[in-house]
Amino acid sequence: MDPYAMTTGVLRNPDFLRFLSSHVSNEVGANISRVALPLVAVLVLHAGPAEVGLLASLQTAAYLLIGLPAGVWVDRMRRRRVMMVSDLARFVLLGSIPVAAELGVLSIEMMFAVALLAGAAQVFNDVADQTYLPKLISNQQLSDGNAKLEAVRSAATLSGPGLGGALVQLLGASRTMAATALGALGSVFFLSSIRAPDKVPAAAERPPLLRGIGEGLAYVWNDRLMRMFVASSTIGNLCVSGVLGLSVLFLAGEVGLTPGVIGVLLMSGGLGGLIGGLTGGWLSRKYGTARMTWLAVTVGAPFSLLLPMTQADWRVVCFAITSIMLSWSAALSNVGQITYRQTVTPEHLLGRVNASVRFVVWGAMPLGALLGGLVAQQVGVRQTLWVFLAGRVLTFVPLLFSPLPRIRDFDEVQARS
Numbered sequence: 001m002d003p004y005a006m007t008t009g010v011l012r013n014p015d016f017l018r019f020l021s022s023h024v025s026n027e028v029g030a031n032i033s034r035v036a037l038p039l040v041a042v043l044v045l046h047a048g049p050a051e052v053g054l055l056a057s058l059q060t061a062a063y064l065l066i067g068l069p070a071g072v073w074v075d076r077m078r079r080r081r082v083m084m085v086s087d088l089a090r091f092v093l094l095g096s097i098p099v100a101a102e103l104g105v106l107s108i109e110m111m112f113a114v115a116l117l118a119g120a121a122q123v124f125n126d127v128a129d130q131t132y133l134p135k136l137i138s139n140q141q142l143s144d145g146n147a148k149l150e151a152v153r154s155a156a157t158l159s160g161p162g163l164g165g166a167l168v169q170l171l172g173a174s175r176t177m178a179a180t181a182l183g184a185l186g187s188v189f190f191l192s193s194i195r196a197p198d199k200v201p202a203a204a205e206r207p208p209l210l211r212g213i214g215e216g217l218a219y220v221w222n223d224r225l226m227r228m229f230v231a232s233s234t235i236g237n238l239c240v241s242g243v244l245g246l247s248v249l250f251l252a253g254e255v256g257l258t259p260g261v262i263g264v265l266l267m268s269g270g271l272g273g274l275i276g277g278l279t280g281g282w283l284s285r286k287y288g289t290a291r292m293t294w295l296a297v298t299v300g301a302p303f304s305l306l307l308p309m310t311q312a313d314w315r316v317v318c319f320a321i322t323s324i325m326l327s328w329s330a331a332l333s334n335v336g337q338i339t340y341r342q343t344v345t346p347e348h349l350l351g352r353v354n355a356s357v358r359f360v361v362w363g364a365m366p367l368g369a370l371l372g373g374l375v376a377q378q379v380g381v382r383q384t385l386w387v388f389l390a391g392r393v394l395t396f397v398p399l400l401f402s403p404l405p406r407i408r409d410f411d412e413v414q415a416r417s
Contacts (some may be wrong), residue, residue, distance in 0.1 A: 003388045009144070010137055010141045010145045010148060010281075011148070012036070012139055012145045013136065014195070015136050015194045015195055015196045016137055016145060016148075018190045018191070018193050018194045019132075019133070019136055019190070019191070020148060020149065020152060020390050021190040022054055022083075022087075022151055022186075022187040022188075022190035022191045022378035023149055023152045023153070023185045024156070024188075025183045025184075025189075025190060026125075026152050026183055026184060026186075026187040027152055027155075027156035027157075027160070027183075027188035028156045028159070028163070028183055029161055029179060029180040029181070029182065029183020029184060029186075030156070030160070030183065031156045031157055031159070031160020031163075031164065032160050032163055032167065032179050032180050032183070033094065033163035033164070033174065033177065033180040034160065034164070035160075035164030035165055035168065035176075036164050036167070036168055036173055036176040036177050036179075036180065037055070037059075037097075037111075037115070037177065038052050038055060038056065038169055038408070039173040039176075040101070040111065040173040040174050040177060041055055041108065041111055041241070042173075042208045043172075043173045044101060044106065044173055045106065045107070045108050045111065045265055045366025046141060047108055047111075051108055054112065054114060055108075055111060055115050055392055057366070058112055058115040058116045058119065059116075059118070059119045060119060060362070060365070060366070061116060061119060062116065062119040062120040062122070062123045063119075063123055063359065063362045063363070064359070064363055065120075066123055066151075067123055067355055067358060067359035067362070067363075068216070068217075068355055068356065069209060069213065070123050070124050070127050070204065070351075070355050070358060071127055071212075071216050071286070071351045071352035071354060071355025072212035072213055072216070072351070072352055072355075073124070073131045073205070073351075073352035074124065074128050074131060074352075074355070075131075075201060075206075075212070075348060075349070075350070075351035075352055076201060076206045077128075077200070077201070078198045078199065079128040079131050079135070079198065079351075080128075080132055080191055080194060081131060081198060082125070082127075082128040082196040083124075083125050083128045083132065083187075083191055084123055084188050084191050085124075085266035086121040086122065086124045086125035086128070086262075087121075087125065087184040087185070087187045087188045087191070088184070088185075088188055089118075090118050090121045090125075090181070090183040090184040091122040091181045091182075091185045091395050092116065092181075093114045093117050093118045093121070093189070094177055094180050094181040094184065095120060095177070095178060095181035096114065097110075097111070097114060097174060097176050097177040098177050098178045098181075099175035100346070101175075102174075102189060105155050109133075112135055115192070117148025126354075127351055127354050127355045127358070128272065128351070128360065129353045130338055130341070130342070130350075131350045131351045131354055131367075132348070133145060133146070133149075133342060134342045134347070135196060135198075136194070136196055139342075139343055140211055141283075142282075142339045142342050142343060143280065143281060143284035143289050143292075143336070143339045144281030144282070144284065144285070144333075146335045146338050146342075147276075147277050147278070147279075147280030147281040147284070147335045148277065148281065149277075150273065150276065150282075150331045150334055150335050151273075151274055151276075152277070153273070153277070154247035154270055154271075154272075154273030154274040154276065154277050154327070154331060155270070155274050155277075157234060157269070157270040157415060158267055158270025158271060158273075158274055158417060159270075159271060162267070164176060165202065169228060174297060178189065183352045192341050196240065200353075201347075201348060212352055212403060213356075215352060216235065216349060216351075216352025216353050216355060216356040217356045219345065219349055219352070219353050220353055220355075220356045220360075222358060223338065224403070225402045225403055225404060225413055226340065226341065226344075226353075226357070227402075228398045228399050228401060228402035228404070229340070229357075229399070229402075230357055230360055230361060231398035232395045232396070232397075232398045232399050233333070233337070233357075233361045233393075233395075234361050234364045234388065235364075235391065235394065235395050236330070236359060236392060236395040237361055237362070237364045237365050238364040238365075238367060238368040238371070239388045239389065239391040239392040239395075239408060240326065240330075240368070240388075240392060241364070241365040241366070241367075241369045241372070242363065242368040242369060242371055242372025242375070242384070243307070243372065243385055243388050243389060243392075244369070244390040245269075245368075245369035245372045245373060246372050246373070246376055246381055246384060246385065247266065248266075249376075249381055250261060250310075250381050250382065250385060251265060251310070251319070253381065254381050254382055255310055255311060255316070256265065256312050257312060257316070261316070265316070265319050265320055265323065266323075268319075268320040268323040268327075269323040269324065269326070269327040270323050270327065271324055271327070272323060272324035272326065272327030272328040272329075272331070273327040273328065273330065273331040273382045274331075275324070275328050275331075276296070276327065276328040276329070276330070276332045276335075276381075277331050277335070279332075280292065280332050280335040283295070283332065284335070284339075287391060288407075288408035288409040289336055289340070289409050289410050290336070290403075290404055290407045290408055290409055290410050290412070290413075291337055291351070291408050291409075292335075292336055292408075293332065293333055293335075293336025293337065293404065294399065294404050294405055295332070295334030296328070296329045296330075296331075296333045296336065297329060297333055297395060297396045297399060298396050299325075299329070300325045300326055300328060300329025300330075301327035301329070301392065301393045301394075301395060301396055302360030302393060303321060303322050303326065304325075304326060304389040304390075304392045304393050305386075305389060305390070305393065306318040306319075306321050306322045307319055307323075307385060308382055308385040308386045308389060309402050319403070326392070327362060333382055336410075337357075339410065340410045340413075341353055341354060341357065343410050343411070344413065352360075368388075372384060372388060375387065375388075
């Protein structure tokens with residue numbers, strides 16, 4: 001690694017700028033796809049609710065199906081090459097949709113296959129992404145670098161759906177999918193321009209598949225702080241997923257807002273995430289990486305209880321405030337947790353550890369959405385929001401049983417062990 005890059009701001013590192021640019025290209029395309037893909041199914045193929053729901057679930061099913069093995073495989077391969085191959089696969093898969101539509105051969109079965117396979121490619125991309133960053137920048141820059149990447153994700157979440165809707169209006173749903181494919185291709189271009197060597201892991205660091213999975217899970221479990229991070233994030237994702245699944249129904253049916261107002265409120269979360277990403281590096285330098293993470297979890301939690309108070313008057317801001325604060329909290333917490341894993345985990349285990357954490361934490365999301373619907377059917381939507389958001393307030397509790405509240409920086413965990 002260039003010694004000059006270790007002592008200057010992360011944005012002065014040319015390779016990091018190329019890596020960041022690949023994220024911009026990929027994230028914007030992915031968020032356009034979140035609007036365009038279901039619209040292709042509805043507008044072009046006239047799919048029903050069950051088919052649209054299955055299409056949505058297939059996009060994330062790969063995290064549960066291959067999430068753990070992906071970590072083992074990524075630890076055996078060049079990380080940048082994994083990302084480039086994954087992006088090329090997504091370019092071909094997503095680009096096949098507008099081509100098939102123009103030829104008149106697009107079917108819902110093809111859409112299902114594309115959603116599942118593109119989701120599988122994304123699993124490999126995500127694991128390799130978090131594993132590769134420590135190769136580009138120094139440990140002292142990891143928090144700032146992760147914050148910049150989080151800002152890109154949040155900005156894309158904020159702007160992508162609106163851009164996707166405009167493109168669908170202008171070009172049509174199927175042709176808009178070409179923009180998402182080009183985003184993946186753009187990412188390949190930026191990744192290929194990175195000059196830092198992409199080394200092959202040593203052959204001695206290639207355990208059998210099941211043993212490799214077990215080593216990743218065991219490392220997460222045996223690290224006290226990482227174990228509590230996973231517990232906290234799993235509770236948070238379970239509760240927030242239940243709320244997100246009911247948000248449109250709550251705002252339209254219970255509160256009685258117009259679609260335009262609902263759209264603005266649903267975008268407010270992206271603003272909070274963007275603020276978190278932009279301030280994460282500064283907060284970690286001023287207060288320490290551990291204190292920043294603890295601050296995010298504890299300060300953001302009480303704002304959860306504002307959301308169920310939303311009404312069709314001035315209290316409509318309750319929904320926006322909760323969305324902004326929870327997204328701000330999640331962004332900073334993500335920066336802290338990812339930085340901690342990248343700092344303390346041995347290089348040959350990092351892919352498996354990242355995959356293990358993502359498998360558990362993301363696995364709670366479909367369960368939360370399902371529970372939210374079941375509970376709402378029994379007790380009502382607003383009452384269910386109170387239950388799930390009260391649970392979201394308690395995400396700090398597991399962290400009380402970790403070193404986090406008593407340290408300034410994550411380096412202190414290593415010093416004490």
